[in-house]
Amino acid sequence: METLGKDIKKLGFGLMRLPMLGDEVDIEQTNHMVDLFLSNGFTYFDTAYGYINGKSEEAAKTCIVDRYPRERFQLATKLPAWAVSTAEEAKAMLTTSLQRTGAGYFDFYLLHSLGDNRTQAFEDYGIWDFVMEQKAKGVLKHVGFSLHDTAEALDEILTKHPEAEFVQLQINYIDWESESIQARKCYEVARKHNKPVIIMEPVKGGSLATLPEPAAGILRAADPQVSMSSWAMRYAASLDGIITVLSGMSNIAQMEDNIKTMKHFSPITNAERAVLDSVNLALAALPRVPCTDCRYCVKGCPVEIDIPGVFTAVNTIQLFNNPTGAQGHYNWVTRSGATASKCIECGQCESVCPQHIGIIEELKRAASVFDR
Ligand code: SF4
Numbered sequence: 088m089e090t091l092g093k094d095i096k097k098l099g100f101g102l103m104r105l106p107m108l109g110d111e112v113d114i115e116q117t118n119h120m121v122d123l124f125l126s127n128g129f130t131y132f133d134t135a136y137g138y139i140n141g142k143s144e145e146a147a148k149t150c151i152v153d154r155y156p157r158e159r160f161q162l163a164t165k166l167p168a169w170a171v172s173t174a175e176e177a178k179a180m181l182t183t184s185l186q187r188t189g190a191g192y193f194d195f196y197l198l199h200s201l202g203d204n205r206t207q208a209f210e211d212y213g214i215w216d217f218v219m220e221q222k223a224k225g226v227l228k229h230v231g232f233s234l235h236d237t238a239e240a241l242d243e244i245l246t247k248h249p250e251a252e253f254v255q256l257q258i259n260y261i262d263w264e265s266e267s268i269q270a271r272k273c274y275e276v277a278r279k280h281n282k283p284v285i286i287m288e289p290v291k292g293g294s295l296a297t298l299p300e301p302a303a304g305i306l307r308a309a310d311p312q313v314s315m316s317s318w319a320m321r322y323a324a325s326l327d328g329i330i331t332v333l334s335g336m337s338n339i340a341q342m343e344d345n346i347k348t349m350k351h352f353s354p355i356t357n358a359e360r361a362v363l364d365s366v367n368l369a370l371a372a373l374p375r376v377p378c379t380d381c382r383y384c385v386k387g388c389p390v391e392i393d394i395p396g397v398f399t400a401v402n403t404i405q406l407f408n409n410p411t412g413a414q415g416h417y418n419w420v421t422r423s424g425a426t427a428s429k430c431i432e433c434g435q436c437e438s439v440c441p442q443h444i445g446i447i448e449e450l451k452r453a454a455s456v457f458d459r
């Protein structure tokens with residue numbers, strides 16, 4: 088079991104934040120990114136039923152499946168059973184994913200975002216049995232799940248479902264000892280169960296690529312030649328038992344930088360770990376909303392507030408001290424009229440937020456700054 092993925096290179100292309108032209112995926116740029124990725128020996132692509140309202144899976148077809156032999160790459164996607172009301176709707180998501188991608192089969196198939204009140208939907212709808220049946224038919228090669236919850240919850244799921252072949256976890260150097268994300272504890276539970284790990288959010292939604300001072304200065308002083316995200320990617324990829332490290336790349340420059348880092352990957356040294364410890368200390372001293380822009384909160388908001396968009400504006404002030412830019416961004420993301428002050432405090436968003444952010448209180452603070 089532990090050897091699953093040992094031949095897969097340790098950079099995976101996350102198709103969650105593809106380059107966009109308006110509401111549509113920028114196919115030309117994505118094609119270029121896919122070509123660069125594959126021609127440098129990388130093979131693992133990660134999409135999901137819900138990414139970019141289905142346009143990510145469609146782009147996987149256009150940019151990968153229709154342009155390369157199927158055996159040239161691995162394609163992963165995910166089933167979010169908690170997003171629908173019946174077992175039939177949940178199971179139909181696999182059919183839809185197969186149609187959208189044209190992939191014929193999925194190399195890796197994940198029950199998407201187990202944790203909190205989402206885990207039970209997969210039990211209620213019989214999804215575990217369903218995916219094992221599909222695996223027996225060859226439609227799915229390997230079955231696992233992604234998790235946004237505690238290490239204790241992960242332990243319970245892996246004990247109940249030893250048929251899971253792998254887990255996908257949020258791991259990065261700032262969340263390693265975080266009590267809310269529990270990256271280290273979750274990783275240790277996965278290893279205890281002898282499950283290989285796919286790492287997501289190694290750069291924490293891009294946050295670790297654009298560090299504020301003084302954190303950025305610490306990395307520049309340690310090595311002025313490399314990007315900030317390269318530190319984060321190498322940190323994640325240095326762990327044992329990893330299938331791959333996903334990076335949700337949005338442009339060619341990010342792709343080139345990741346290839347440069349990961350093509351001839353060297354594990355992070357103890358001296359470099361000490362540098363990252365210093366960065367963690369510097370970041371811990373700065374206030375910010377820890378939103379990763381996963382957008383799980385947005386779908387169920389009755390007044391349709393773009394919650395992560397508002398938090399981006401808040402963090403633009405908190406981290407970069409740029410109130411003009413922050414107000415401009417806020418005005419853009421609330422242009423429909425769904426401003427932070429329209430929140431009716433129903434709590435739906437907080438029940439699904441994997442980062443456990445106190446969204447209602449944060450929106451009140453945002454309203455006091457931006458809705459004047
Ligand atoms: S608490 Fe406010 S922001 Fe959250 S879902 Fe309800 S209305 Fe939307």
Ligand code: SF4
Pocket residue numbers: 377378379380381382383384385394395398439440441442443444446
């Ligand atoms: S507020 Fe939470 S659920 Fe919403 S986008 Fe941010 S991290 Fe995700």
